[in-house]
Amino acid sequence: MIEQDLEIVNEEGLDNQNMFLATRQSAAAVRNLSDATKAALLHDLADRVLAQQDVILAENQKDLDRMDDADPKKDRLLLNGKRIEGLAQSLRDVANLPDPSGEVLLERTLEQDLQLQKISVPLGVVGVIYESRPNVTLDVAALCLRSGNACVLKGGKEASYSNNCLVKLIHETLEKFNVPAAAVTLLPTDRRYTHEMLTATRYVDIIIPRGSEALIHFVRKNSLVPTIETGAGVCHTYIEKSADLEKARAIVVNAKVSRPSVCNSLDTVLVDRAVAEEFLPKLVEGLAAYEVEIFADEISYPILQAAGYPFLQKAQAEDFGREFLDYKCSVKVVKGLSEALAHIQEYSSRHSEAIVSEDADAVESFLNEVDAAAVYANASTRFTDGGVFALGAEIGISTQKLHARGPFALEKLVTEKWVVRGNGQVRT
Numbered sequence: 001m002i003e004q005d006l007e008i009v010n011e012e013g014l015d016n017q018n019m020f021l022a023t024r025q026s027a028a029a030v031r032n033l034s035d036a037t038k039a040a041l042l043h044d045l046a047d048r049v050l051a052q053q054d055v056i057l058a059e060n061q062k063d064l065d066r067m068d069d070a071d072p073k074k075d076r077l078l079l080n081g082k083r084i085e086g087l088a089q090s091l092r093d094v095a096n097l098p099d100p101s102g103e104v105l106l107e108r109t110l111e112q113d114l115q116l117q118k119i120s121v122p123l124g125v126v127g128v129i130y131e132s133r134p135n136v137t138l139d140v141a142a143l144c145l146r147s148g149n150a151c152v153l154k155g156g157k158e159a160s161y162s163n164n165c166l167v168k169l170i171h172e173t174l175e176k177f178n179v180p181a182a183a184v185t186l187l188p189t190d191r192r193y194t195h196e197m198l199t200a201t202r203y204v205d206i207i208i209p210r211g212s213e214a215l216i217h218f219v220r221k222n223s224l225v226p227t228i229e230t231g232a233g234v235c236h237t238y239i240e241k242s243a244d245l246e247k248a249r250a251i252v253v254n255a256k257v258s259r260p261s262v263c264n265s266l267d268t269v270l271v272d273r274a275v276a277e278e279f280l281p282k283l284v285e286g287l288a289a290y291e292v293e294i295f296a297d298e299i300s301y302p303i304l305q306a307a308g309y310p311f312l313q314k315a316q317a318e319d320f321g322r323e324f325l326d327y328k329c330s331v332k333v334v335k336g337l338s339e340a341l342a343h344i345q346e347y348s349s350r351h352s353e354a355i356v357s358e359d360a361d362a363v364e365s366f367l368n369e370v371d372a373a374a375v376y377a378n379a380s381t382r383f384t385d386g387g388v389f390a391l392g393a394e395i396g397i398s399t400q401k402l403h404a405r406g407p408f409a410l411e412k413l414v415t416e417k418w419v420v421r422g423n424g425q426v427r428t
Contacts (some may be wrong), residue, residue, distance in 0.1 A: 018202035020125075020152065020196070022182035027124050027403060030183050037177060038146050042095035044174040049138070052169060052195040053084050059165040060134065063304035064373035067158060072261045072326040076132040077159055094142045094392040098396035099238050100414045101148045115421040120414040122148035124205040127202035128395060129154040129199050131221060134162035139393040141184045146392075147413040148166035150183045154197055156211075161413040189299040208408065210396040213323060213349075225279045230396025230408055233351035234323050238340040241274040242358035245282060246355040247378065253286035253294070255354070255377050261325050262328040263397060264352050268320060268330045270340045276300060276333045292327045294398045295319040299333035321347035337362050341369055347371060350399045352381040371405040373399055 032299060033041070042300045060079040065072050079087075103176045106118040126149050130136045144151040155163040163186060171181040187193040197204060197295070201224050209219040212239040213232040219229060237255055255266035271279055280303045287294065288310055295315040296304050304312055320343070336341045342351055354376035355366040363377045374397075384407070386394025391409035398404045406414040 005170055012191050012372065017183075019185060019187070020200045021127055021209040023150050023152050023179070023204045024342060026180040027122070029179050030145060030150050031101075031122050031148045032090050033148070033177075038099065038148070039095040041173060041177045041179070042142055042146060044176060045138075045142070045170060045348075046095075049084060049088045049091065050168050051163075052105060055082065056084060056162070056165055056169075057081075059161040062161040063134075063159050065166045068129045073132045073158070075259065075261045077134070078164070079162065080132060083135070087135055088356040089229075090139065090387060090393045093387065094146050097146065097410055098394045099146065099148070100411050103276045107162050110293055112427075113423070114425055116217060117419045117421075118418055119417050121417045123413055123415055125152060125203060126208040126395075126413065127152040127154070127200075127225065128205040128207045129197065129207065129211070129215065130196060131156040131215060131232075132158050132394075133210075134159045136167060136395075137163050137166045137186070137209060138170075140395055143393055143395060143410050143413055145183070146208060147410055150185075152185045152187060152197060152200075154187045154190070156193055160365055195222070198225060201225055208395050211335070218291035228398055228404055229400050229406065230321055230398050232349050232399065233265070233397065234267050234321055234349040235264060235352045235354075236268045236340075236344050237354040237356065237381065238269055238270040238334075238337075238344070238381065239275065240340075240355055240359060241270060241272040241280055242338060242359040242362065242365075243272075243275065243279075243356040244358060245275065245279050249282045249286060249356070251356055251378070251380050252283060255382055256287065256292060256329050257290040257327065258380075258382055260327050262382075263323070263325075265325070265380050266329055267322060267324050268332065268347070270343060271300065271333050272340075273299070273330065273333050273335050277303055280304055280331070284309050287311075287329075287370065290327050292329060295328070295330040297330075297332045304331070323349070337365060341366070344370055344372075345362050351397060352384040354379065354381050373397060 085124050101120050103120045104117055108116050110116055128140045167186040170184045174181055204225050207223055207225045208225045209216045210230045216229050237252055252269055284307050293311045293312055295313045297315045301314055315330050350372045352374040353370045353372045356378055357363050359393050367375050386407035386409040389407050391407050394407040394409045396408050398408045
């Protein structure tokens with residue numbers, strides 16, 4: 001039983017190459033599961049997660065006890081009853097989505113009577129490196145299994161108790177369905193295993209880093225395996241001069257305080273000069289209630305100071321283009337849409353950007369010109385999420401342009417295979 005068996009999931013003495021080889025070999029077993037079996041497997045895992053809630057919470061508490069209460073990443077690490085129910089529901093949502101593999105994408109007959117098809121197929125072995133978030137363990141496993149892939153997980157040491165507990169549950173479900181446990185492999189937290197994954201070109205097909213900008217940069221620089229970047233979000237909300245200011249206030253406060261430690265939270269508020277003196281005092285009550293530290297530029301600082309904002313600092317150059325992941329944000333006053341667009345172009349991480357405006361032309365210009373994975377008109381950037389977008393769950397938010405952009409979810413965990421059927425044809 002899991003209560004008696006929460007040791008490191010990987011077998012002692014199993015060398016790194018054999019560990020990756022076992023995952024590679026298990027990919028065939030996952031690929032050959034029927035659609036109904038994959039769905040049933042995830043429903044079983046959801047039941048198991050709910051049944052073992054107390055055990056999960058106890059292991060999660062061990063992780064929480066090791067982290068400083070002042071660390072904003074603690075919210076990412078935290079599991080509670082509501083979040084576990086959400087994890088179980090996410091597993092069911094993924095189970096109920098159509099399998100993206102095996103779909104015939106194109107079909108035609110060539111001149112020599114060759115029958116040509118383009119078919120979606122699983123990627124194979126997906127490697128994910130992530131920090132502080134045990135929910136990623138279940139999300140990645142579910143998405144990979146549903147799409148016919150095996151996965152190698154490298155979680156951070158700060159979530160090791162939680163991750164090992166969750167992978168133990170996954171292995172129990174895999175065993176029930178006669179799938180090798182190696183189909184979901186959790187690597188030890190030792191950093192040398194990160195290097196092993198990044199160079200495992202024979203065994204891992206793609207690597208997805210999810211976490212801080214430093215982690216993403218490290219993976220991009222050192223990986224020999226193809227990577228898709230996710231995670232870092234420097235998100236702006238621009239308050240255009242025609243904006244409904246009450247609507248704008250609610251959007252800014254929500255985008256900043258609803259969950260500040262996640263990548264789709266607001267980092268910088270851009271305010272049109274024409275409405276700055278009226279709008280900025282409206283933020284005082286909503287942001288001060290959460291003790292949000294504001295780094296204000298030379299125009300916004302005296303306005304907020306006169307409004308009595310208690311947590312105010314003068315912005316430095318480095319406060320723009322900064323992902324705060326905390327109850328902190330920067331504020332800059334701009335002369336109009338063109339200056340707002342120029343600022344976003346310079347400082348955005350191309351994750352999520354928003355405009356609040358009642359001017360239809362300004363809205364369309366913003367939506368068309370901003371280069372980001374998700375752009376919003378009159379809504380909070382906090383909606384950028386695979387579950388919210390009805391994708392079931394996500395591995396992360398991709399900020400690049402090849403293969404996947406935005407929520408990296410089930411539909412993107414496949415590639416293509418060309419299948420050609422003939423009857424003795426040769427090319428002349």
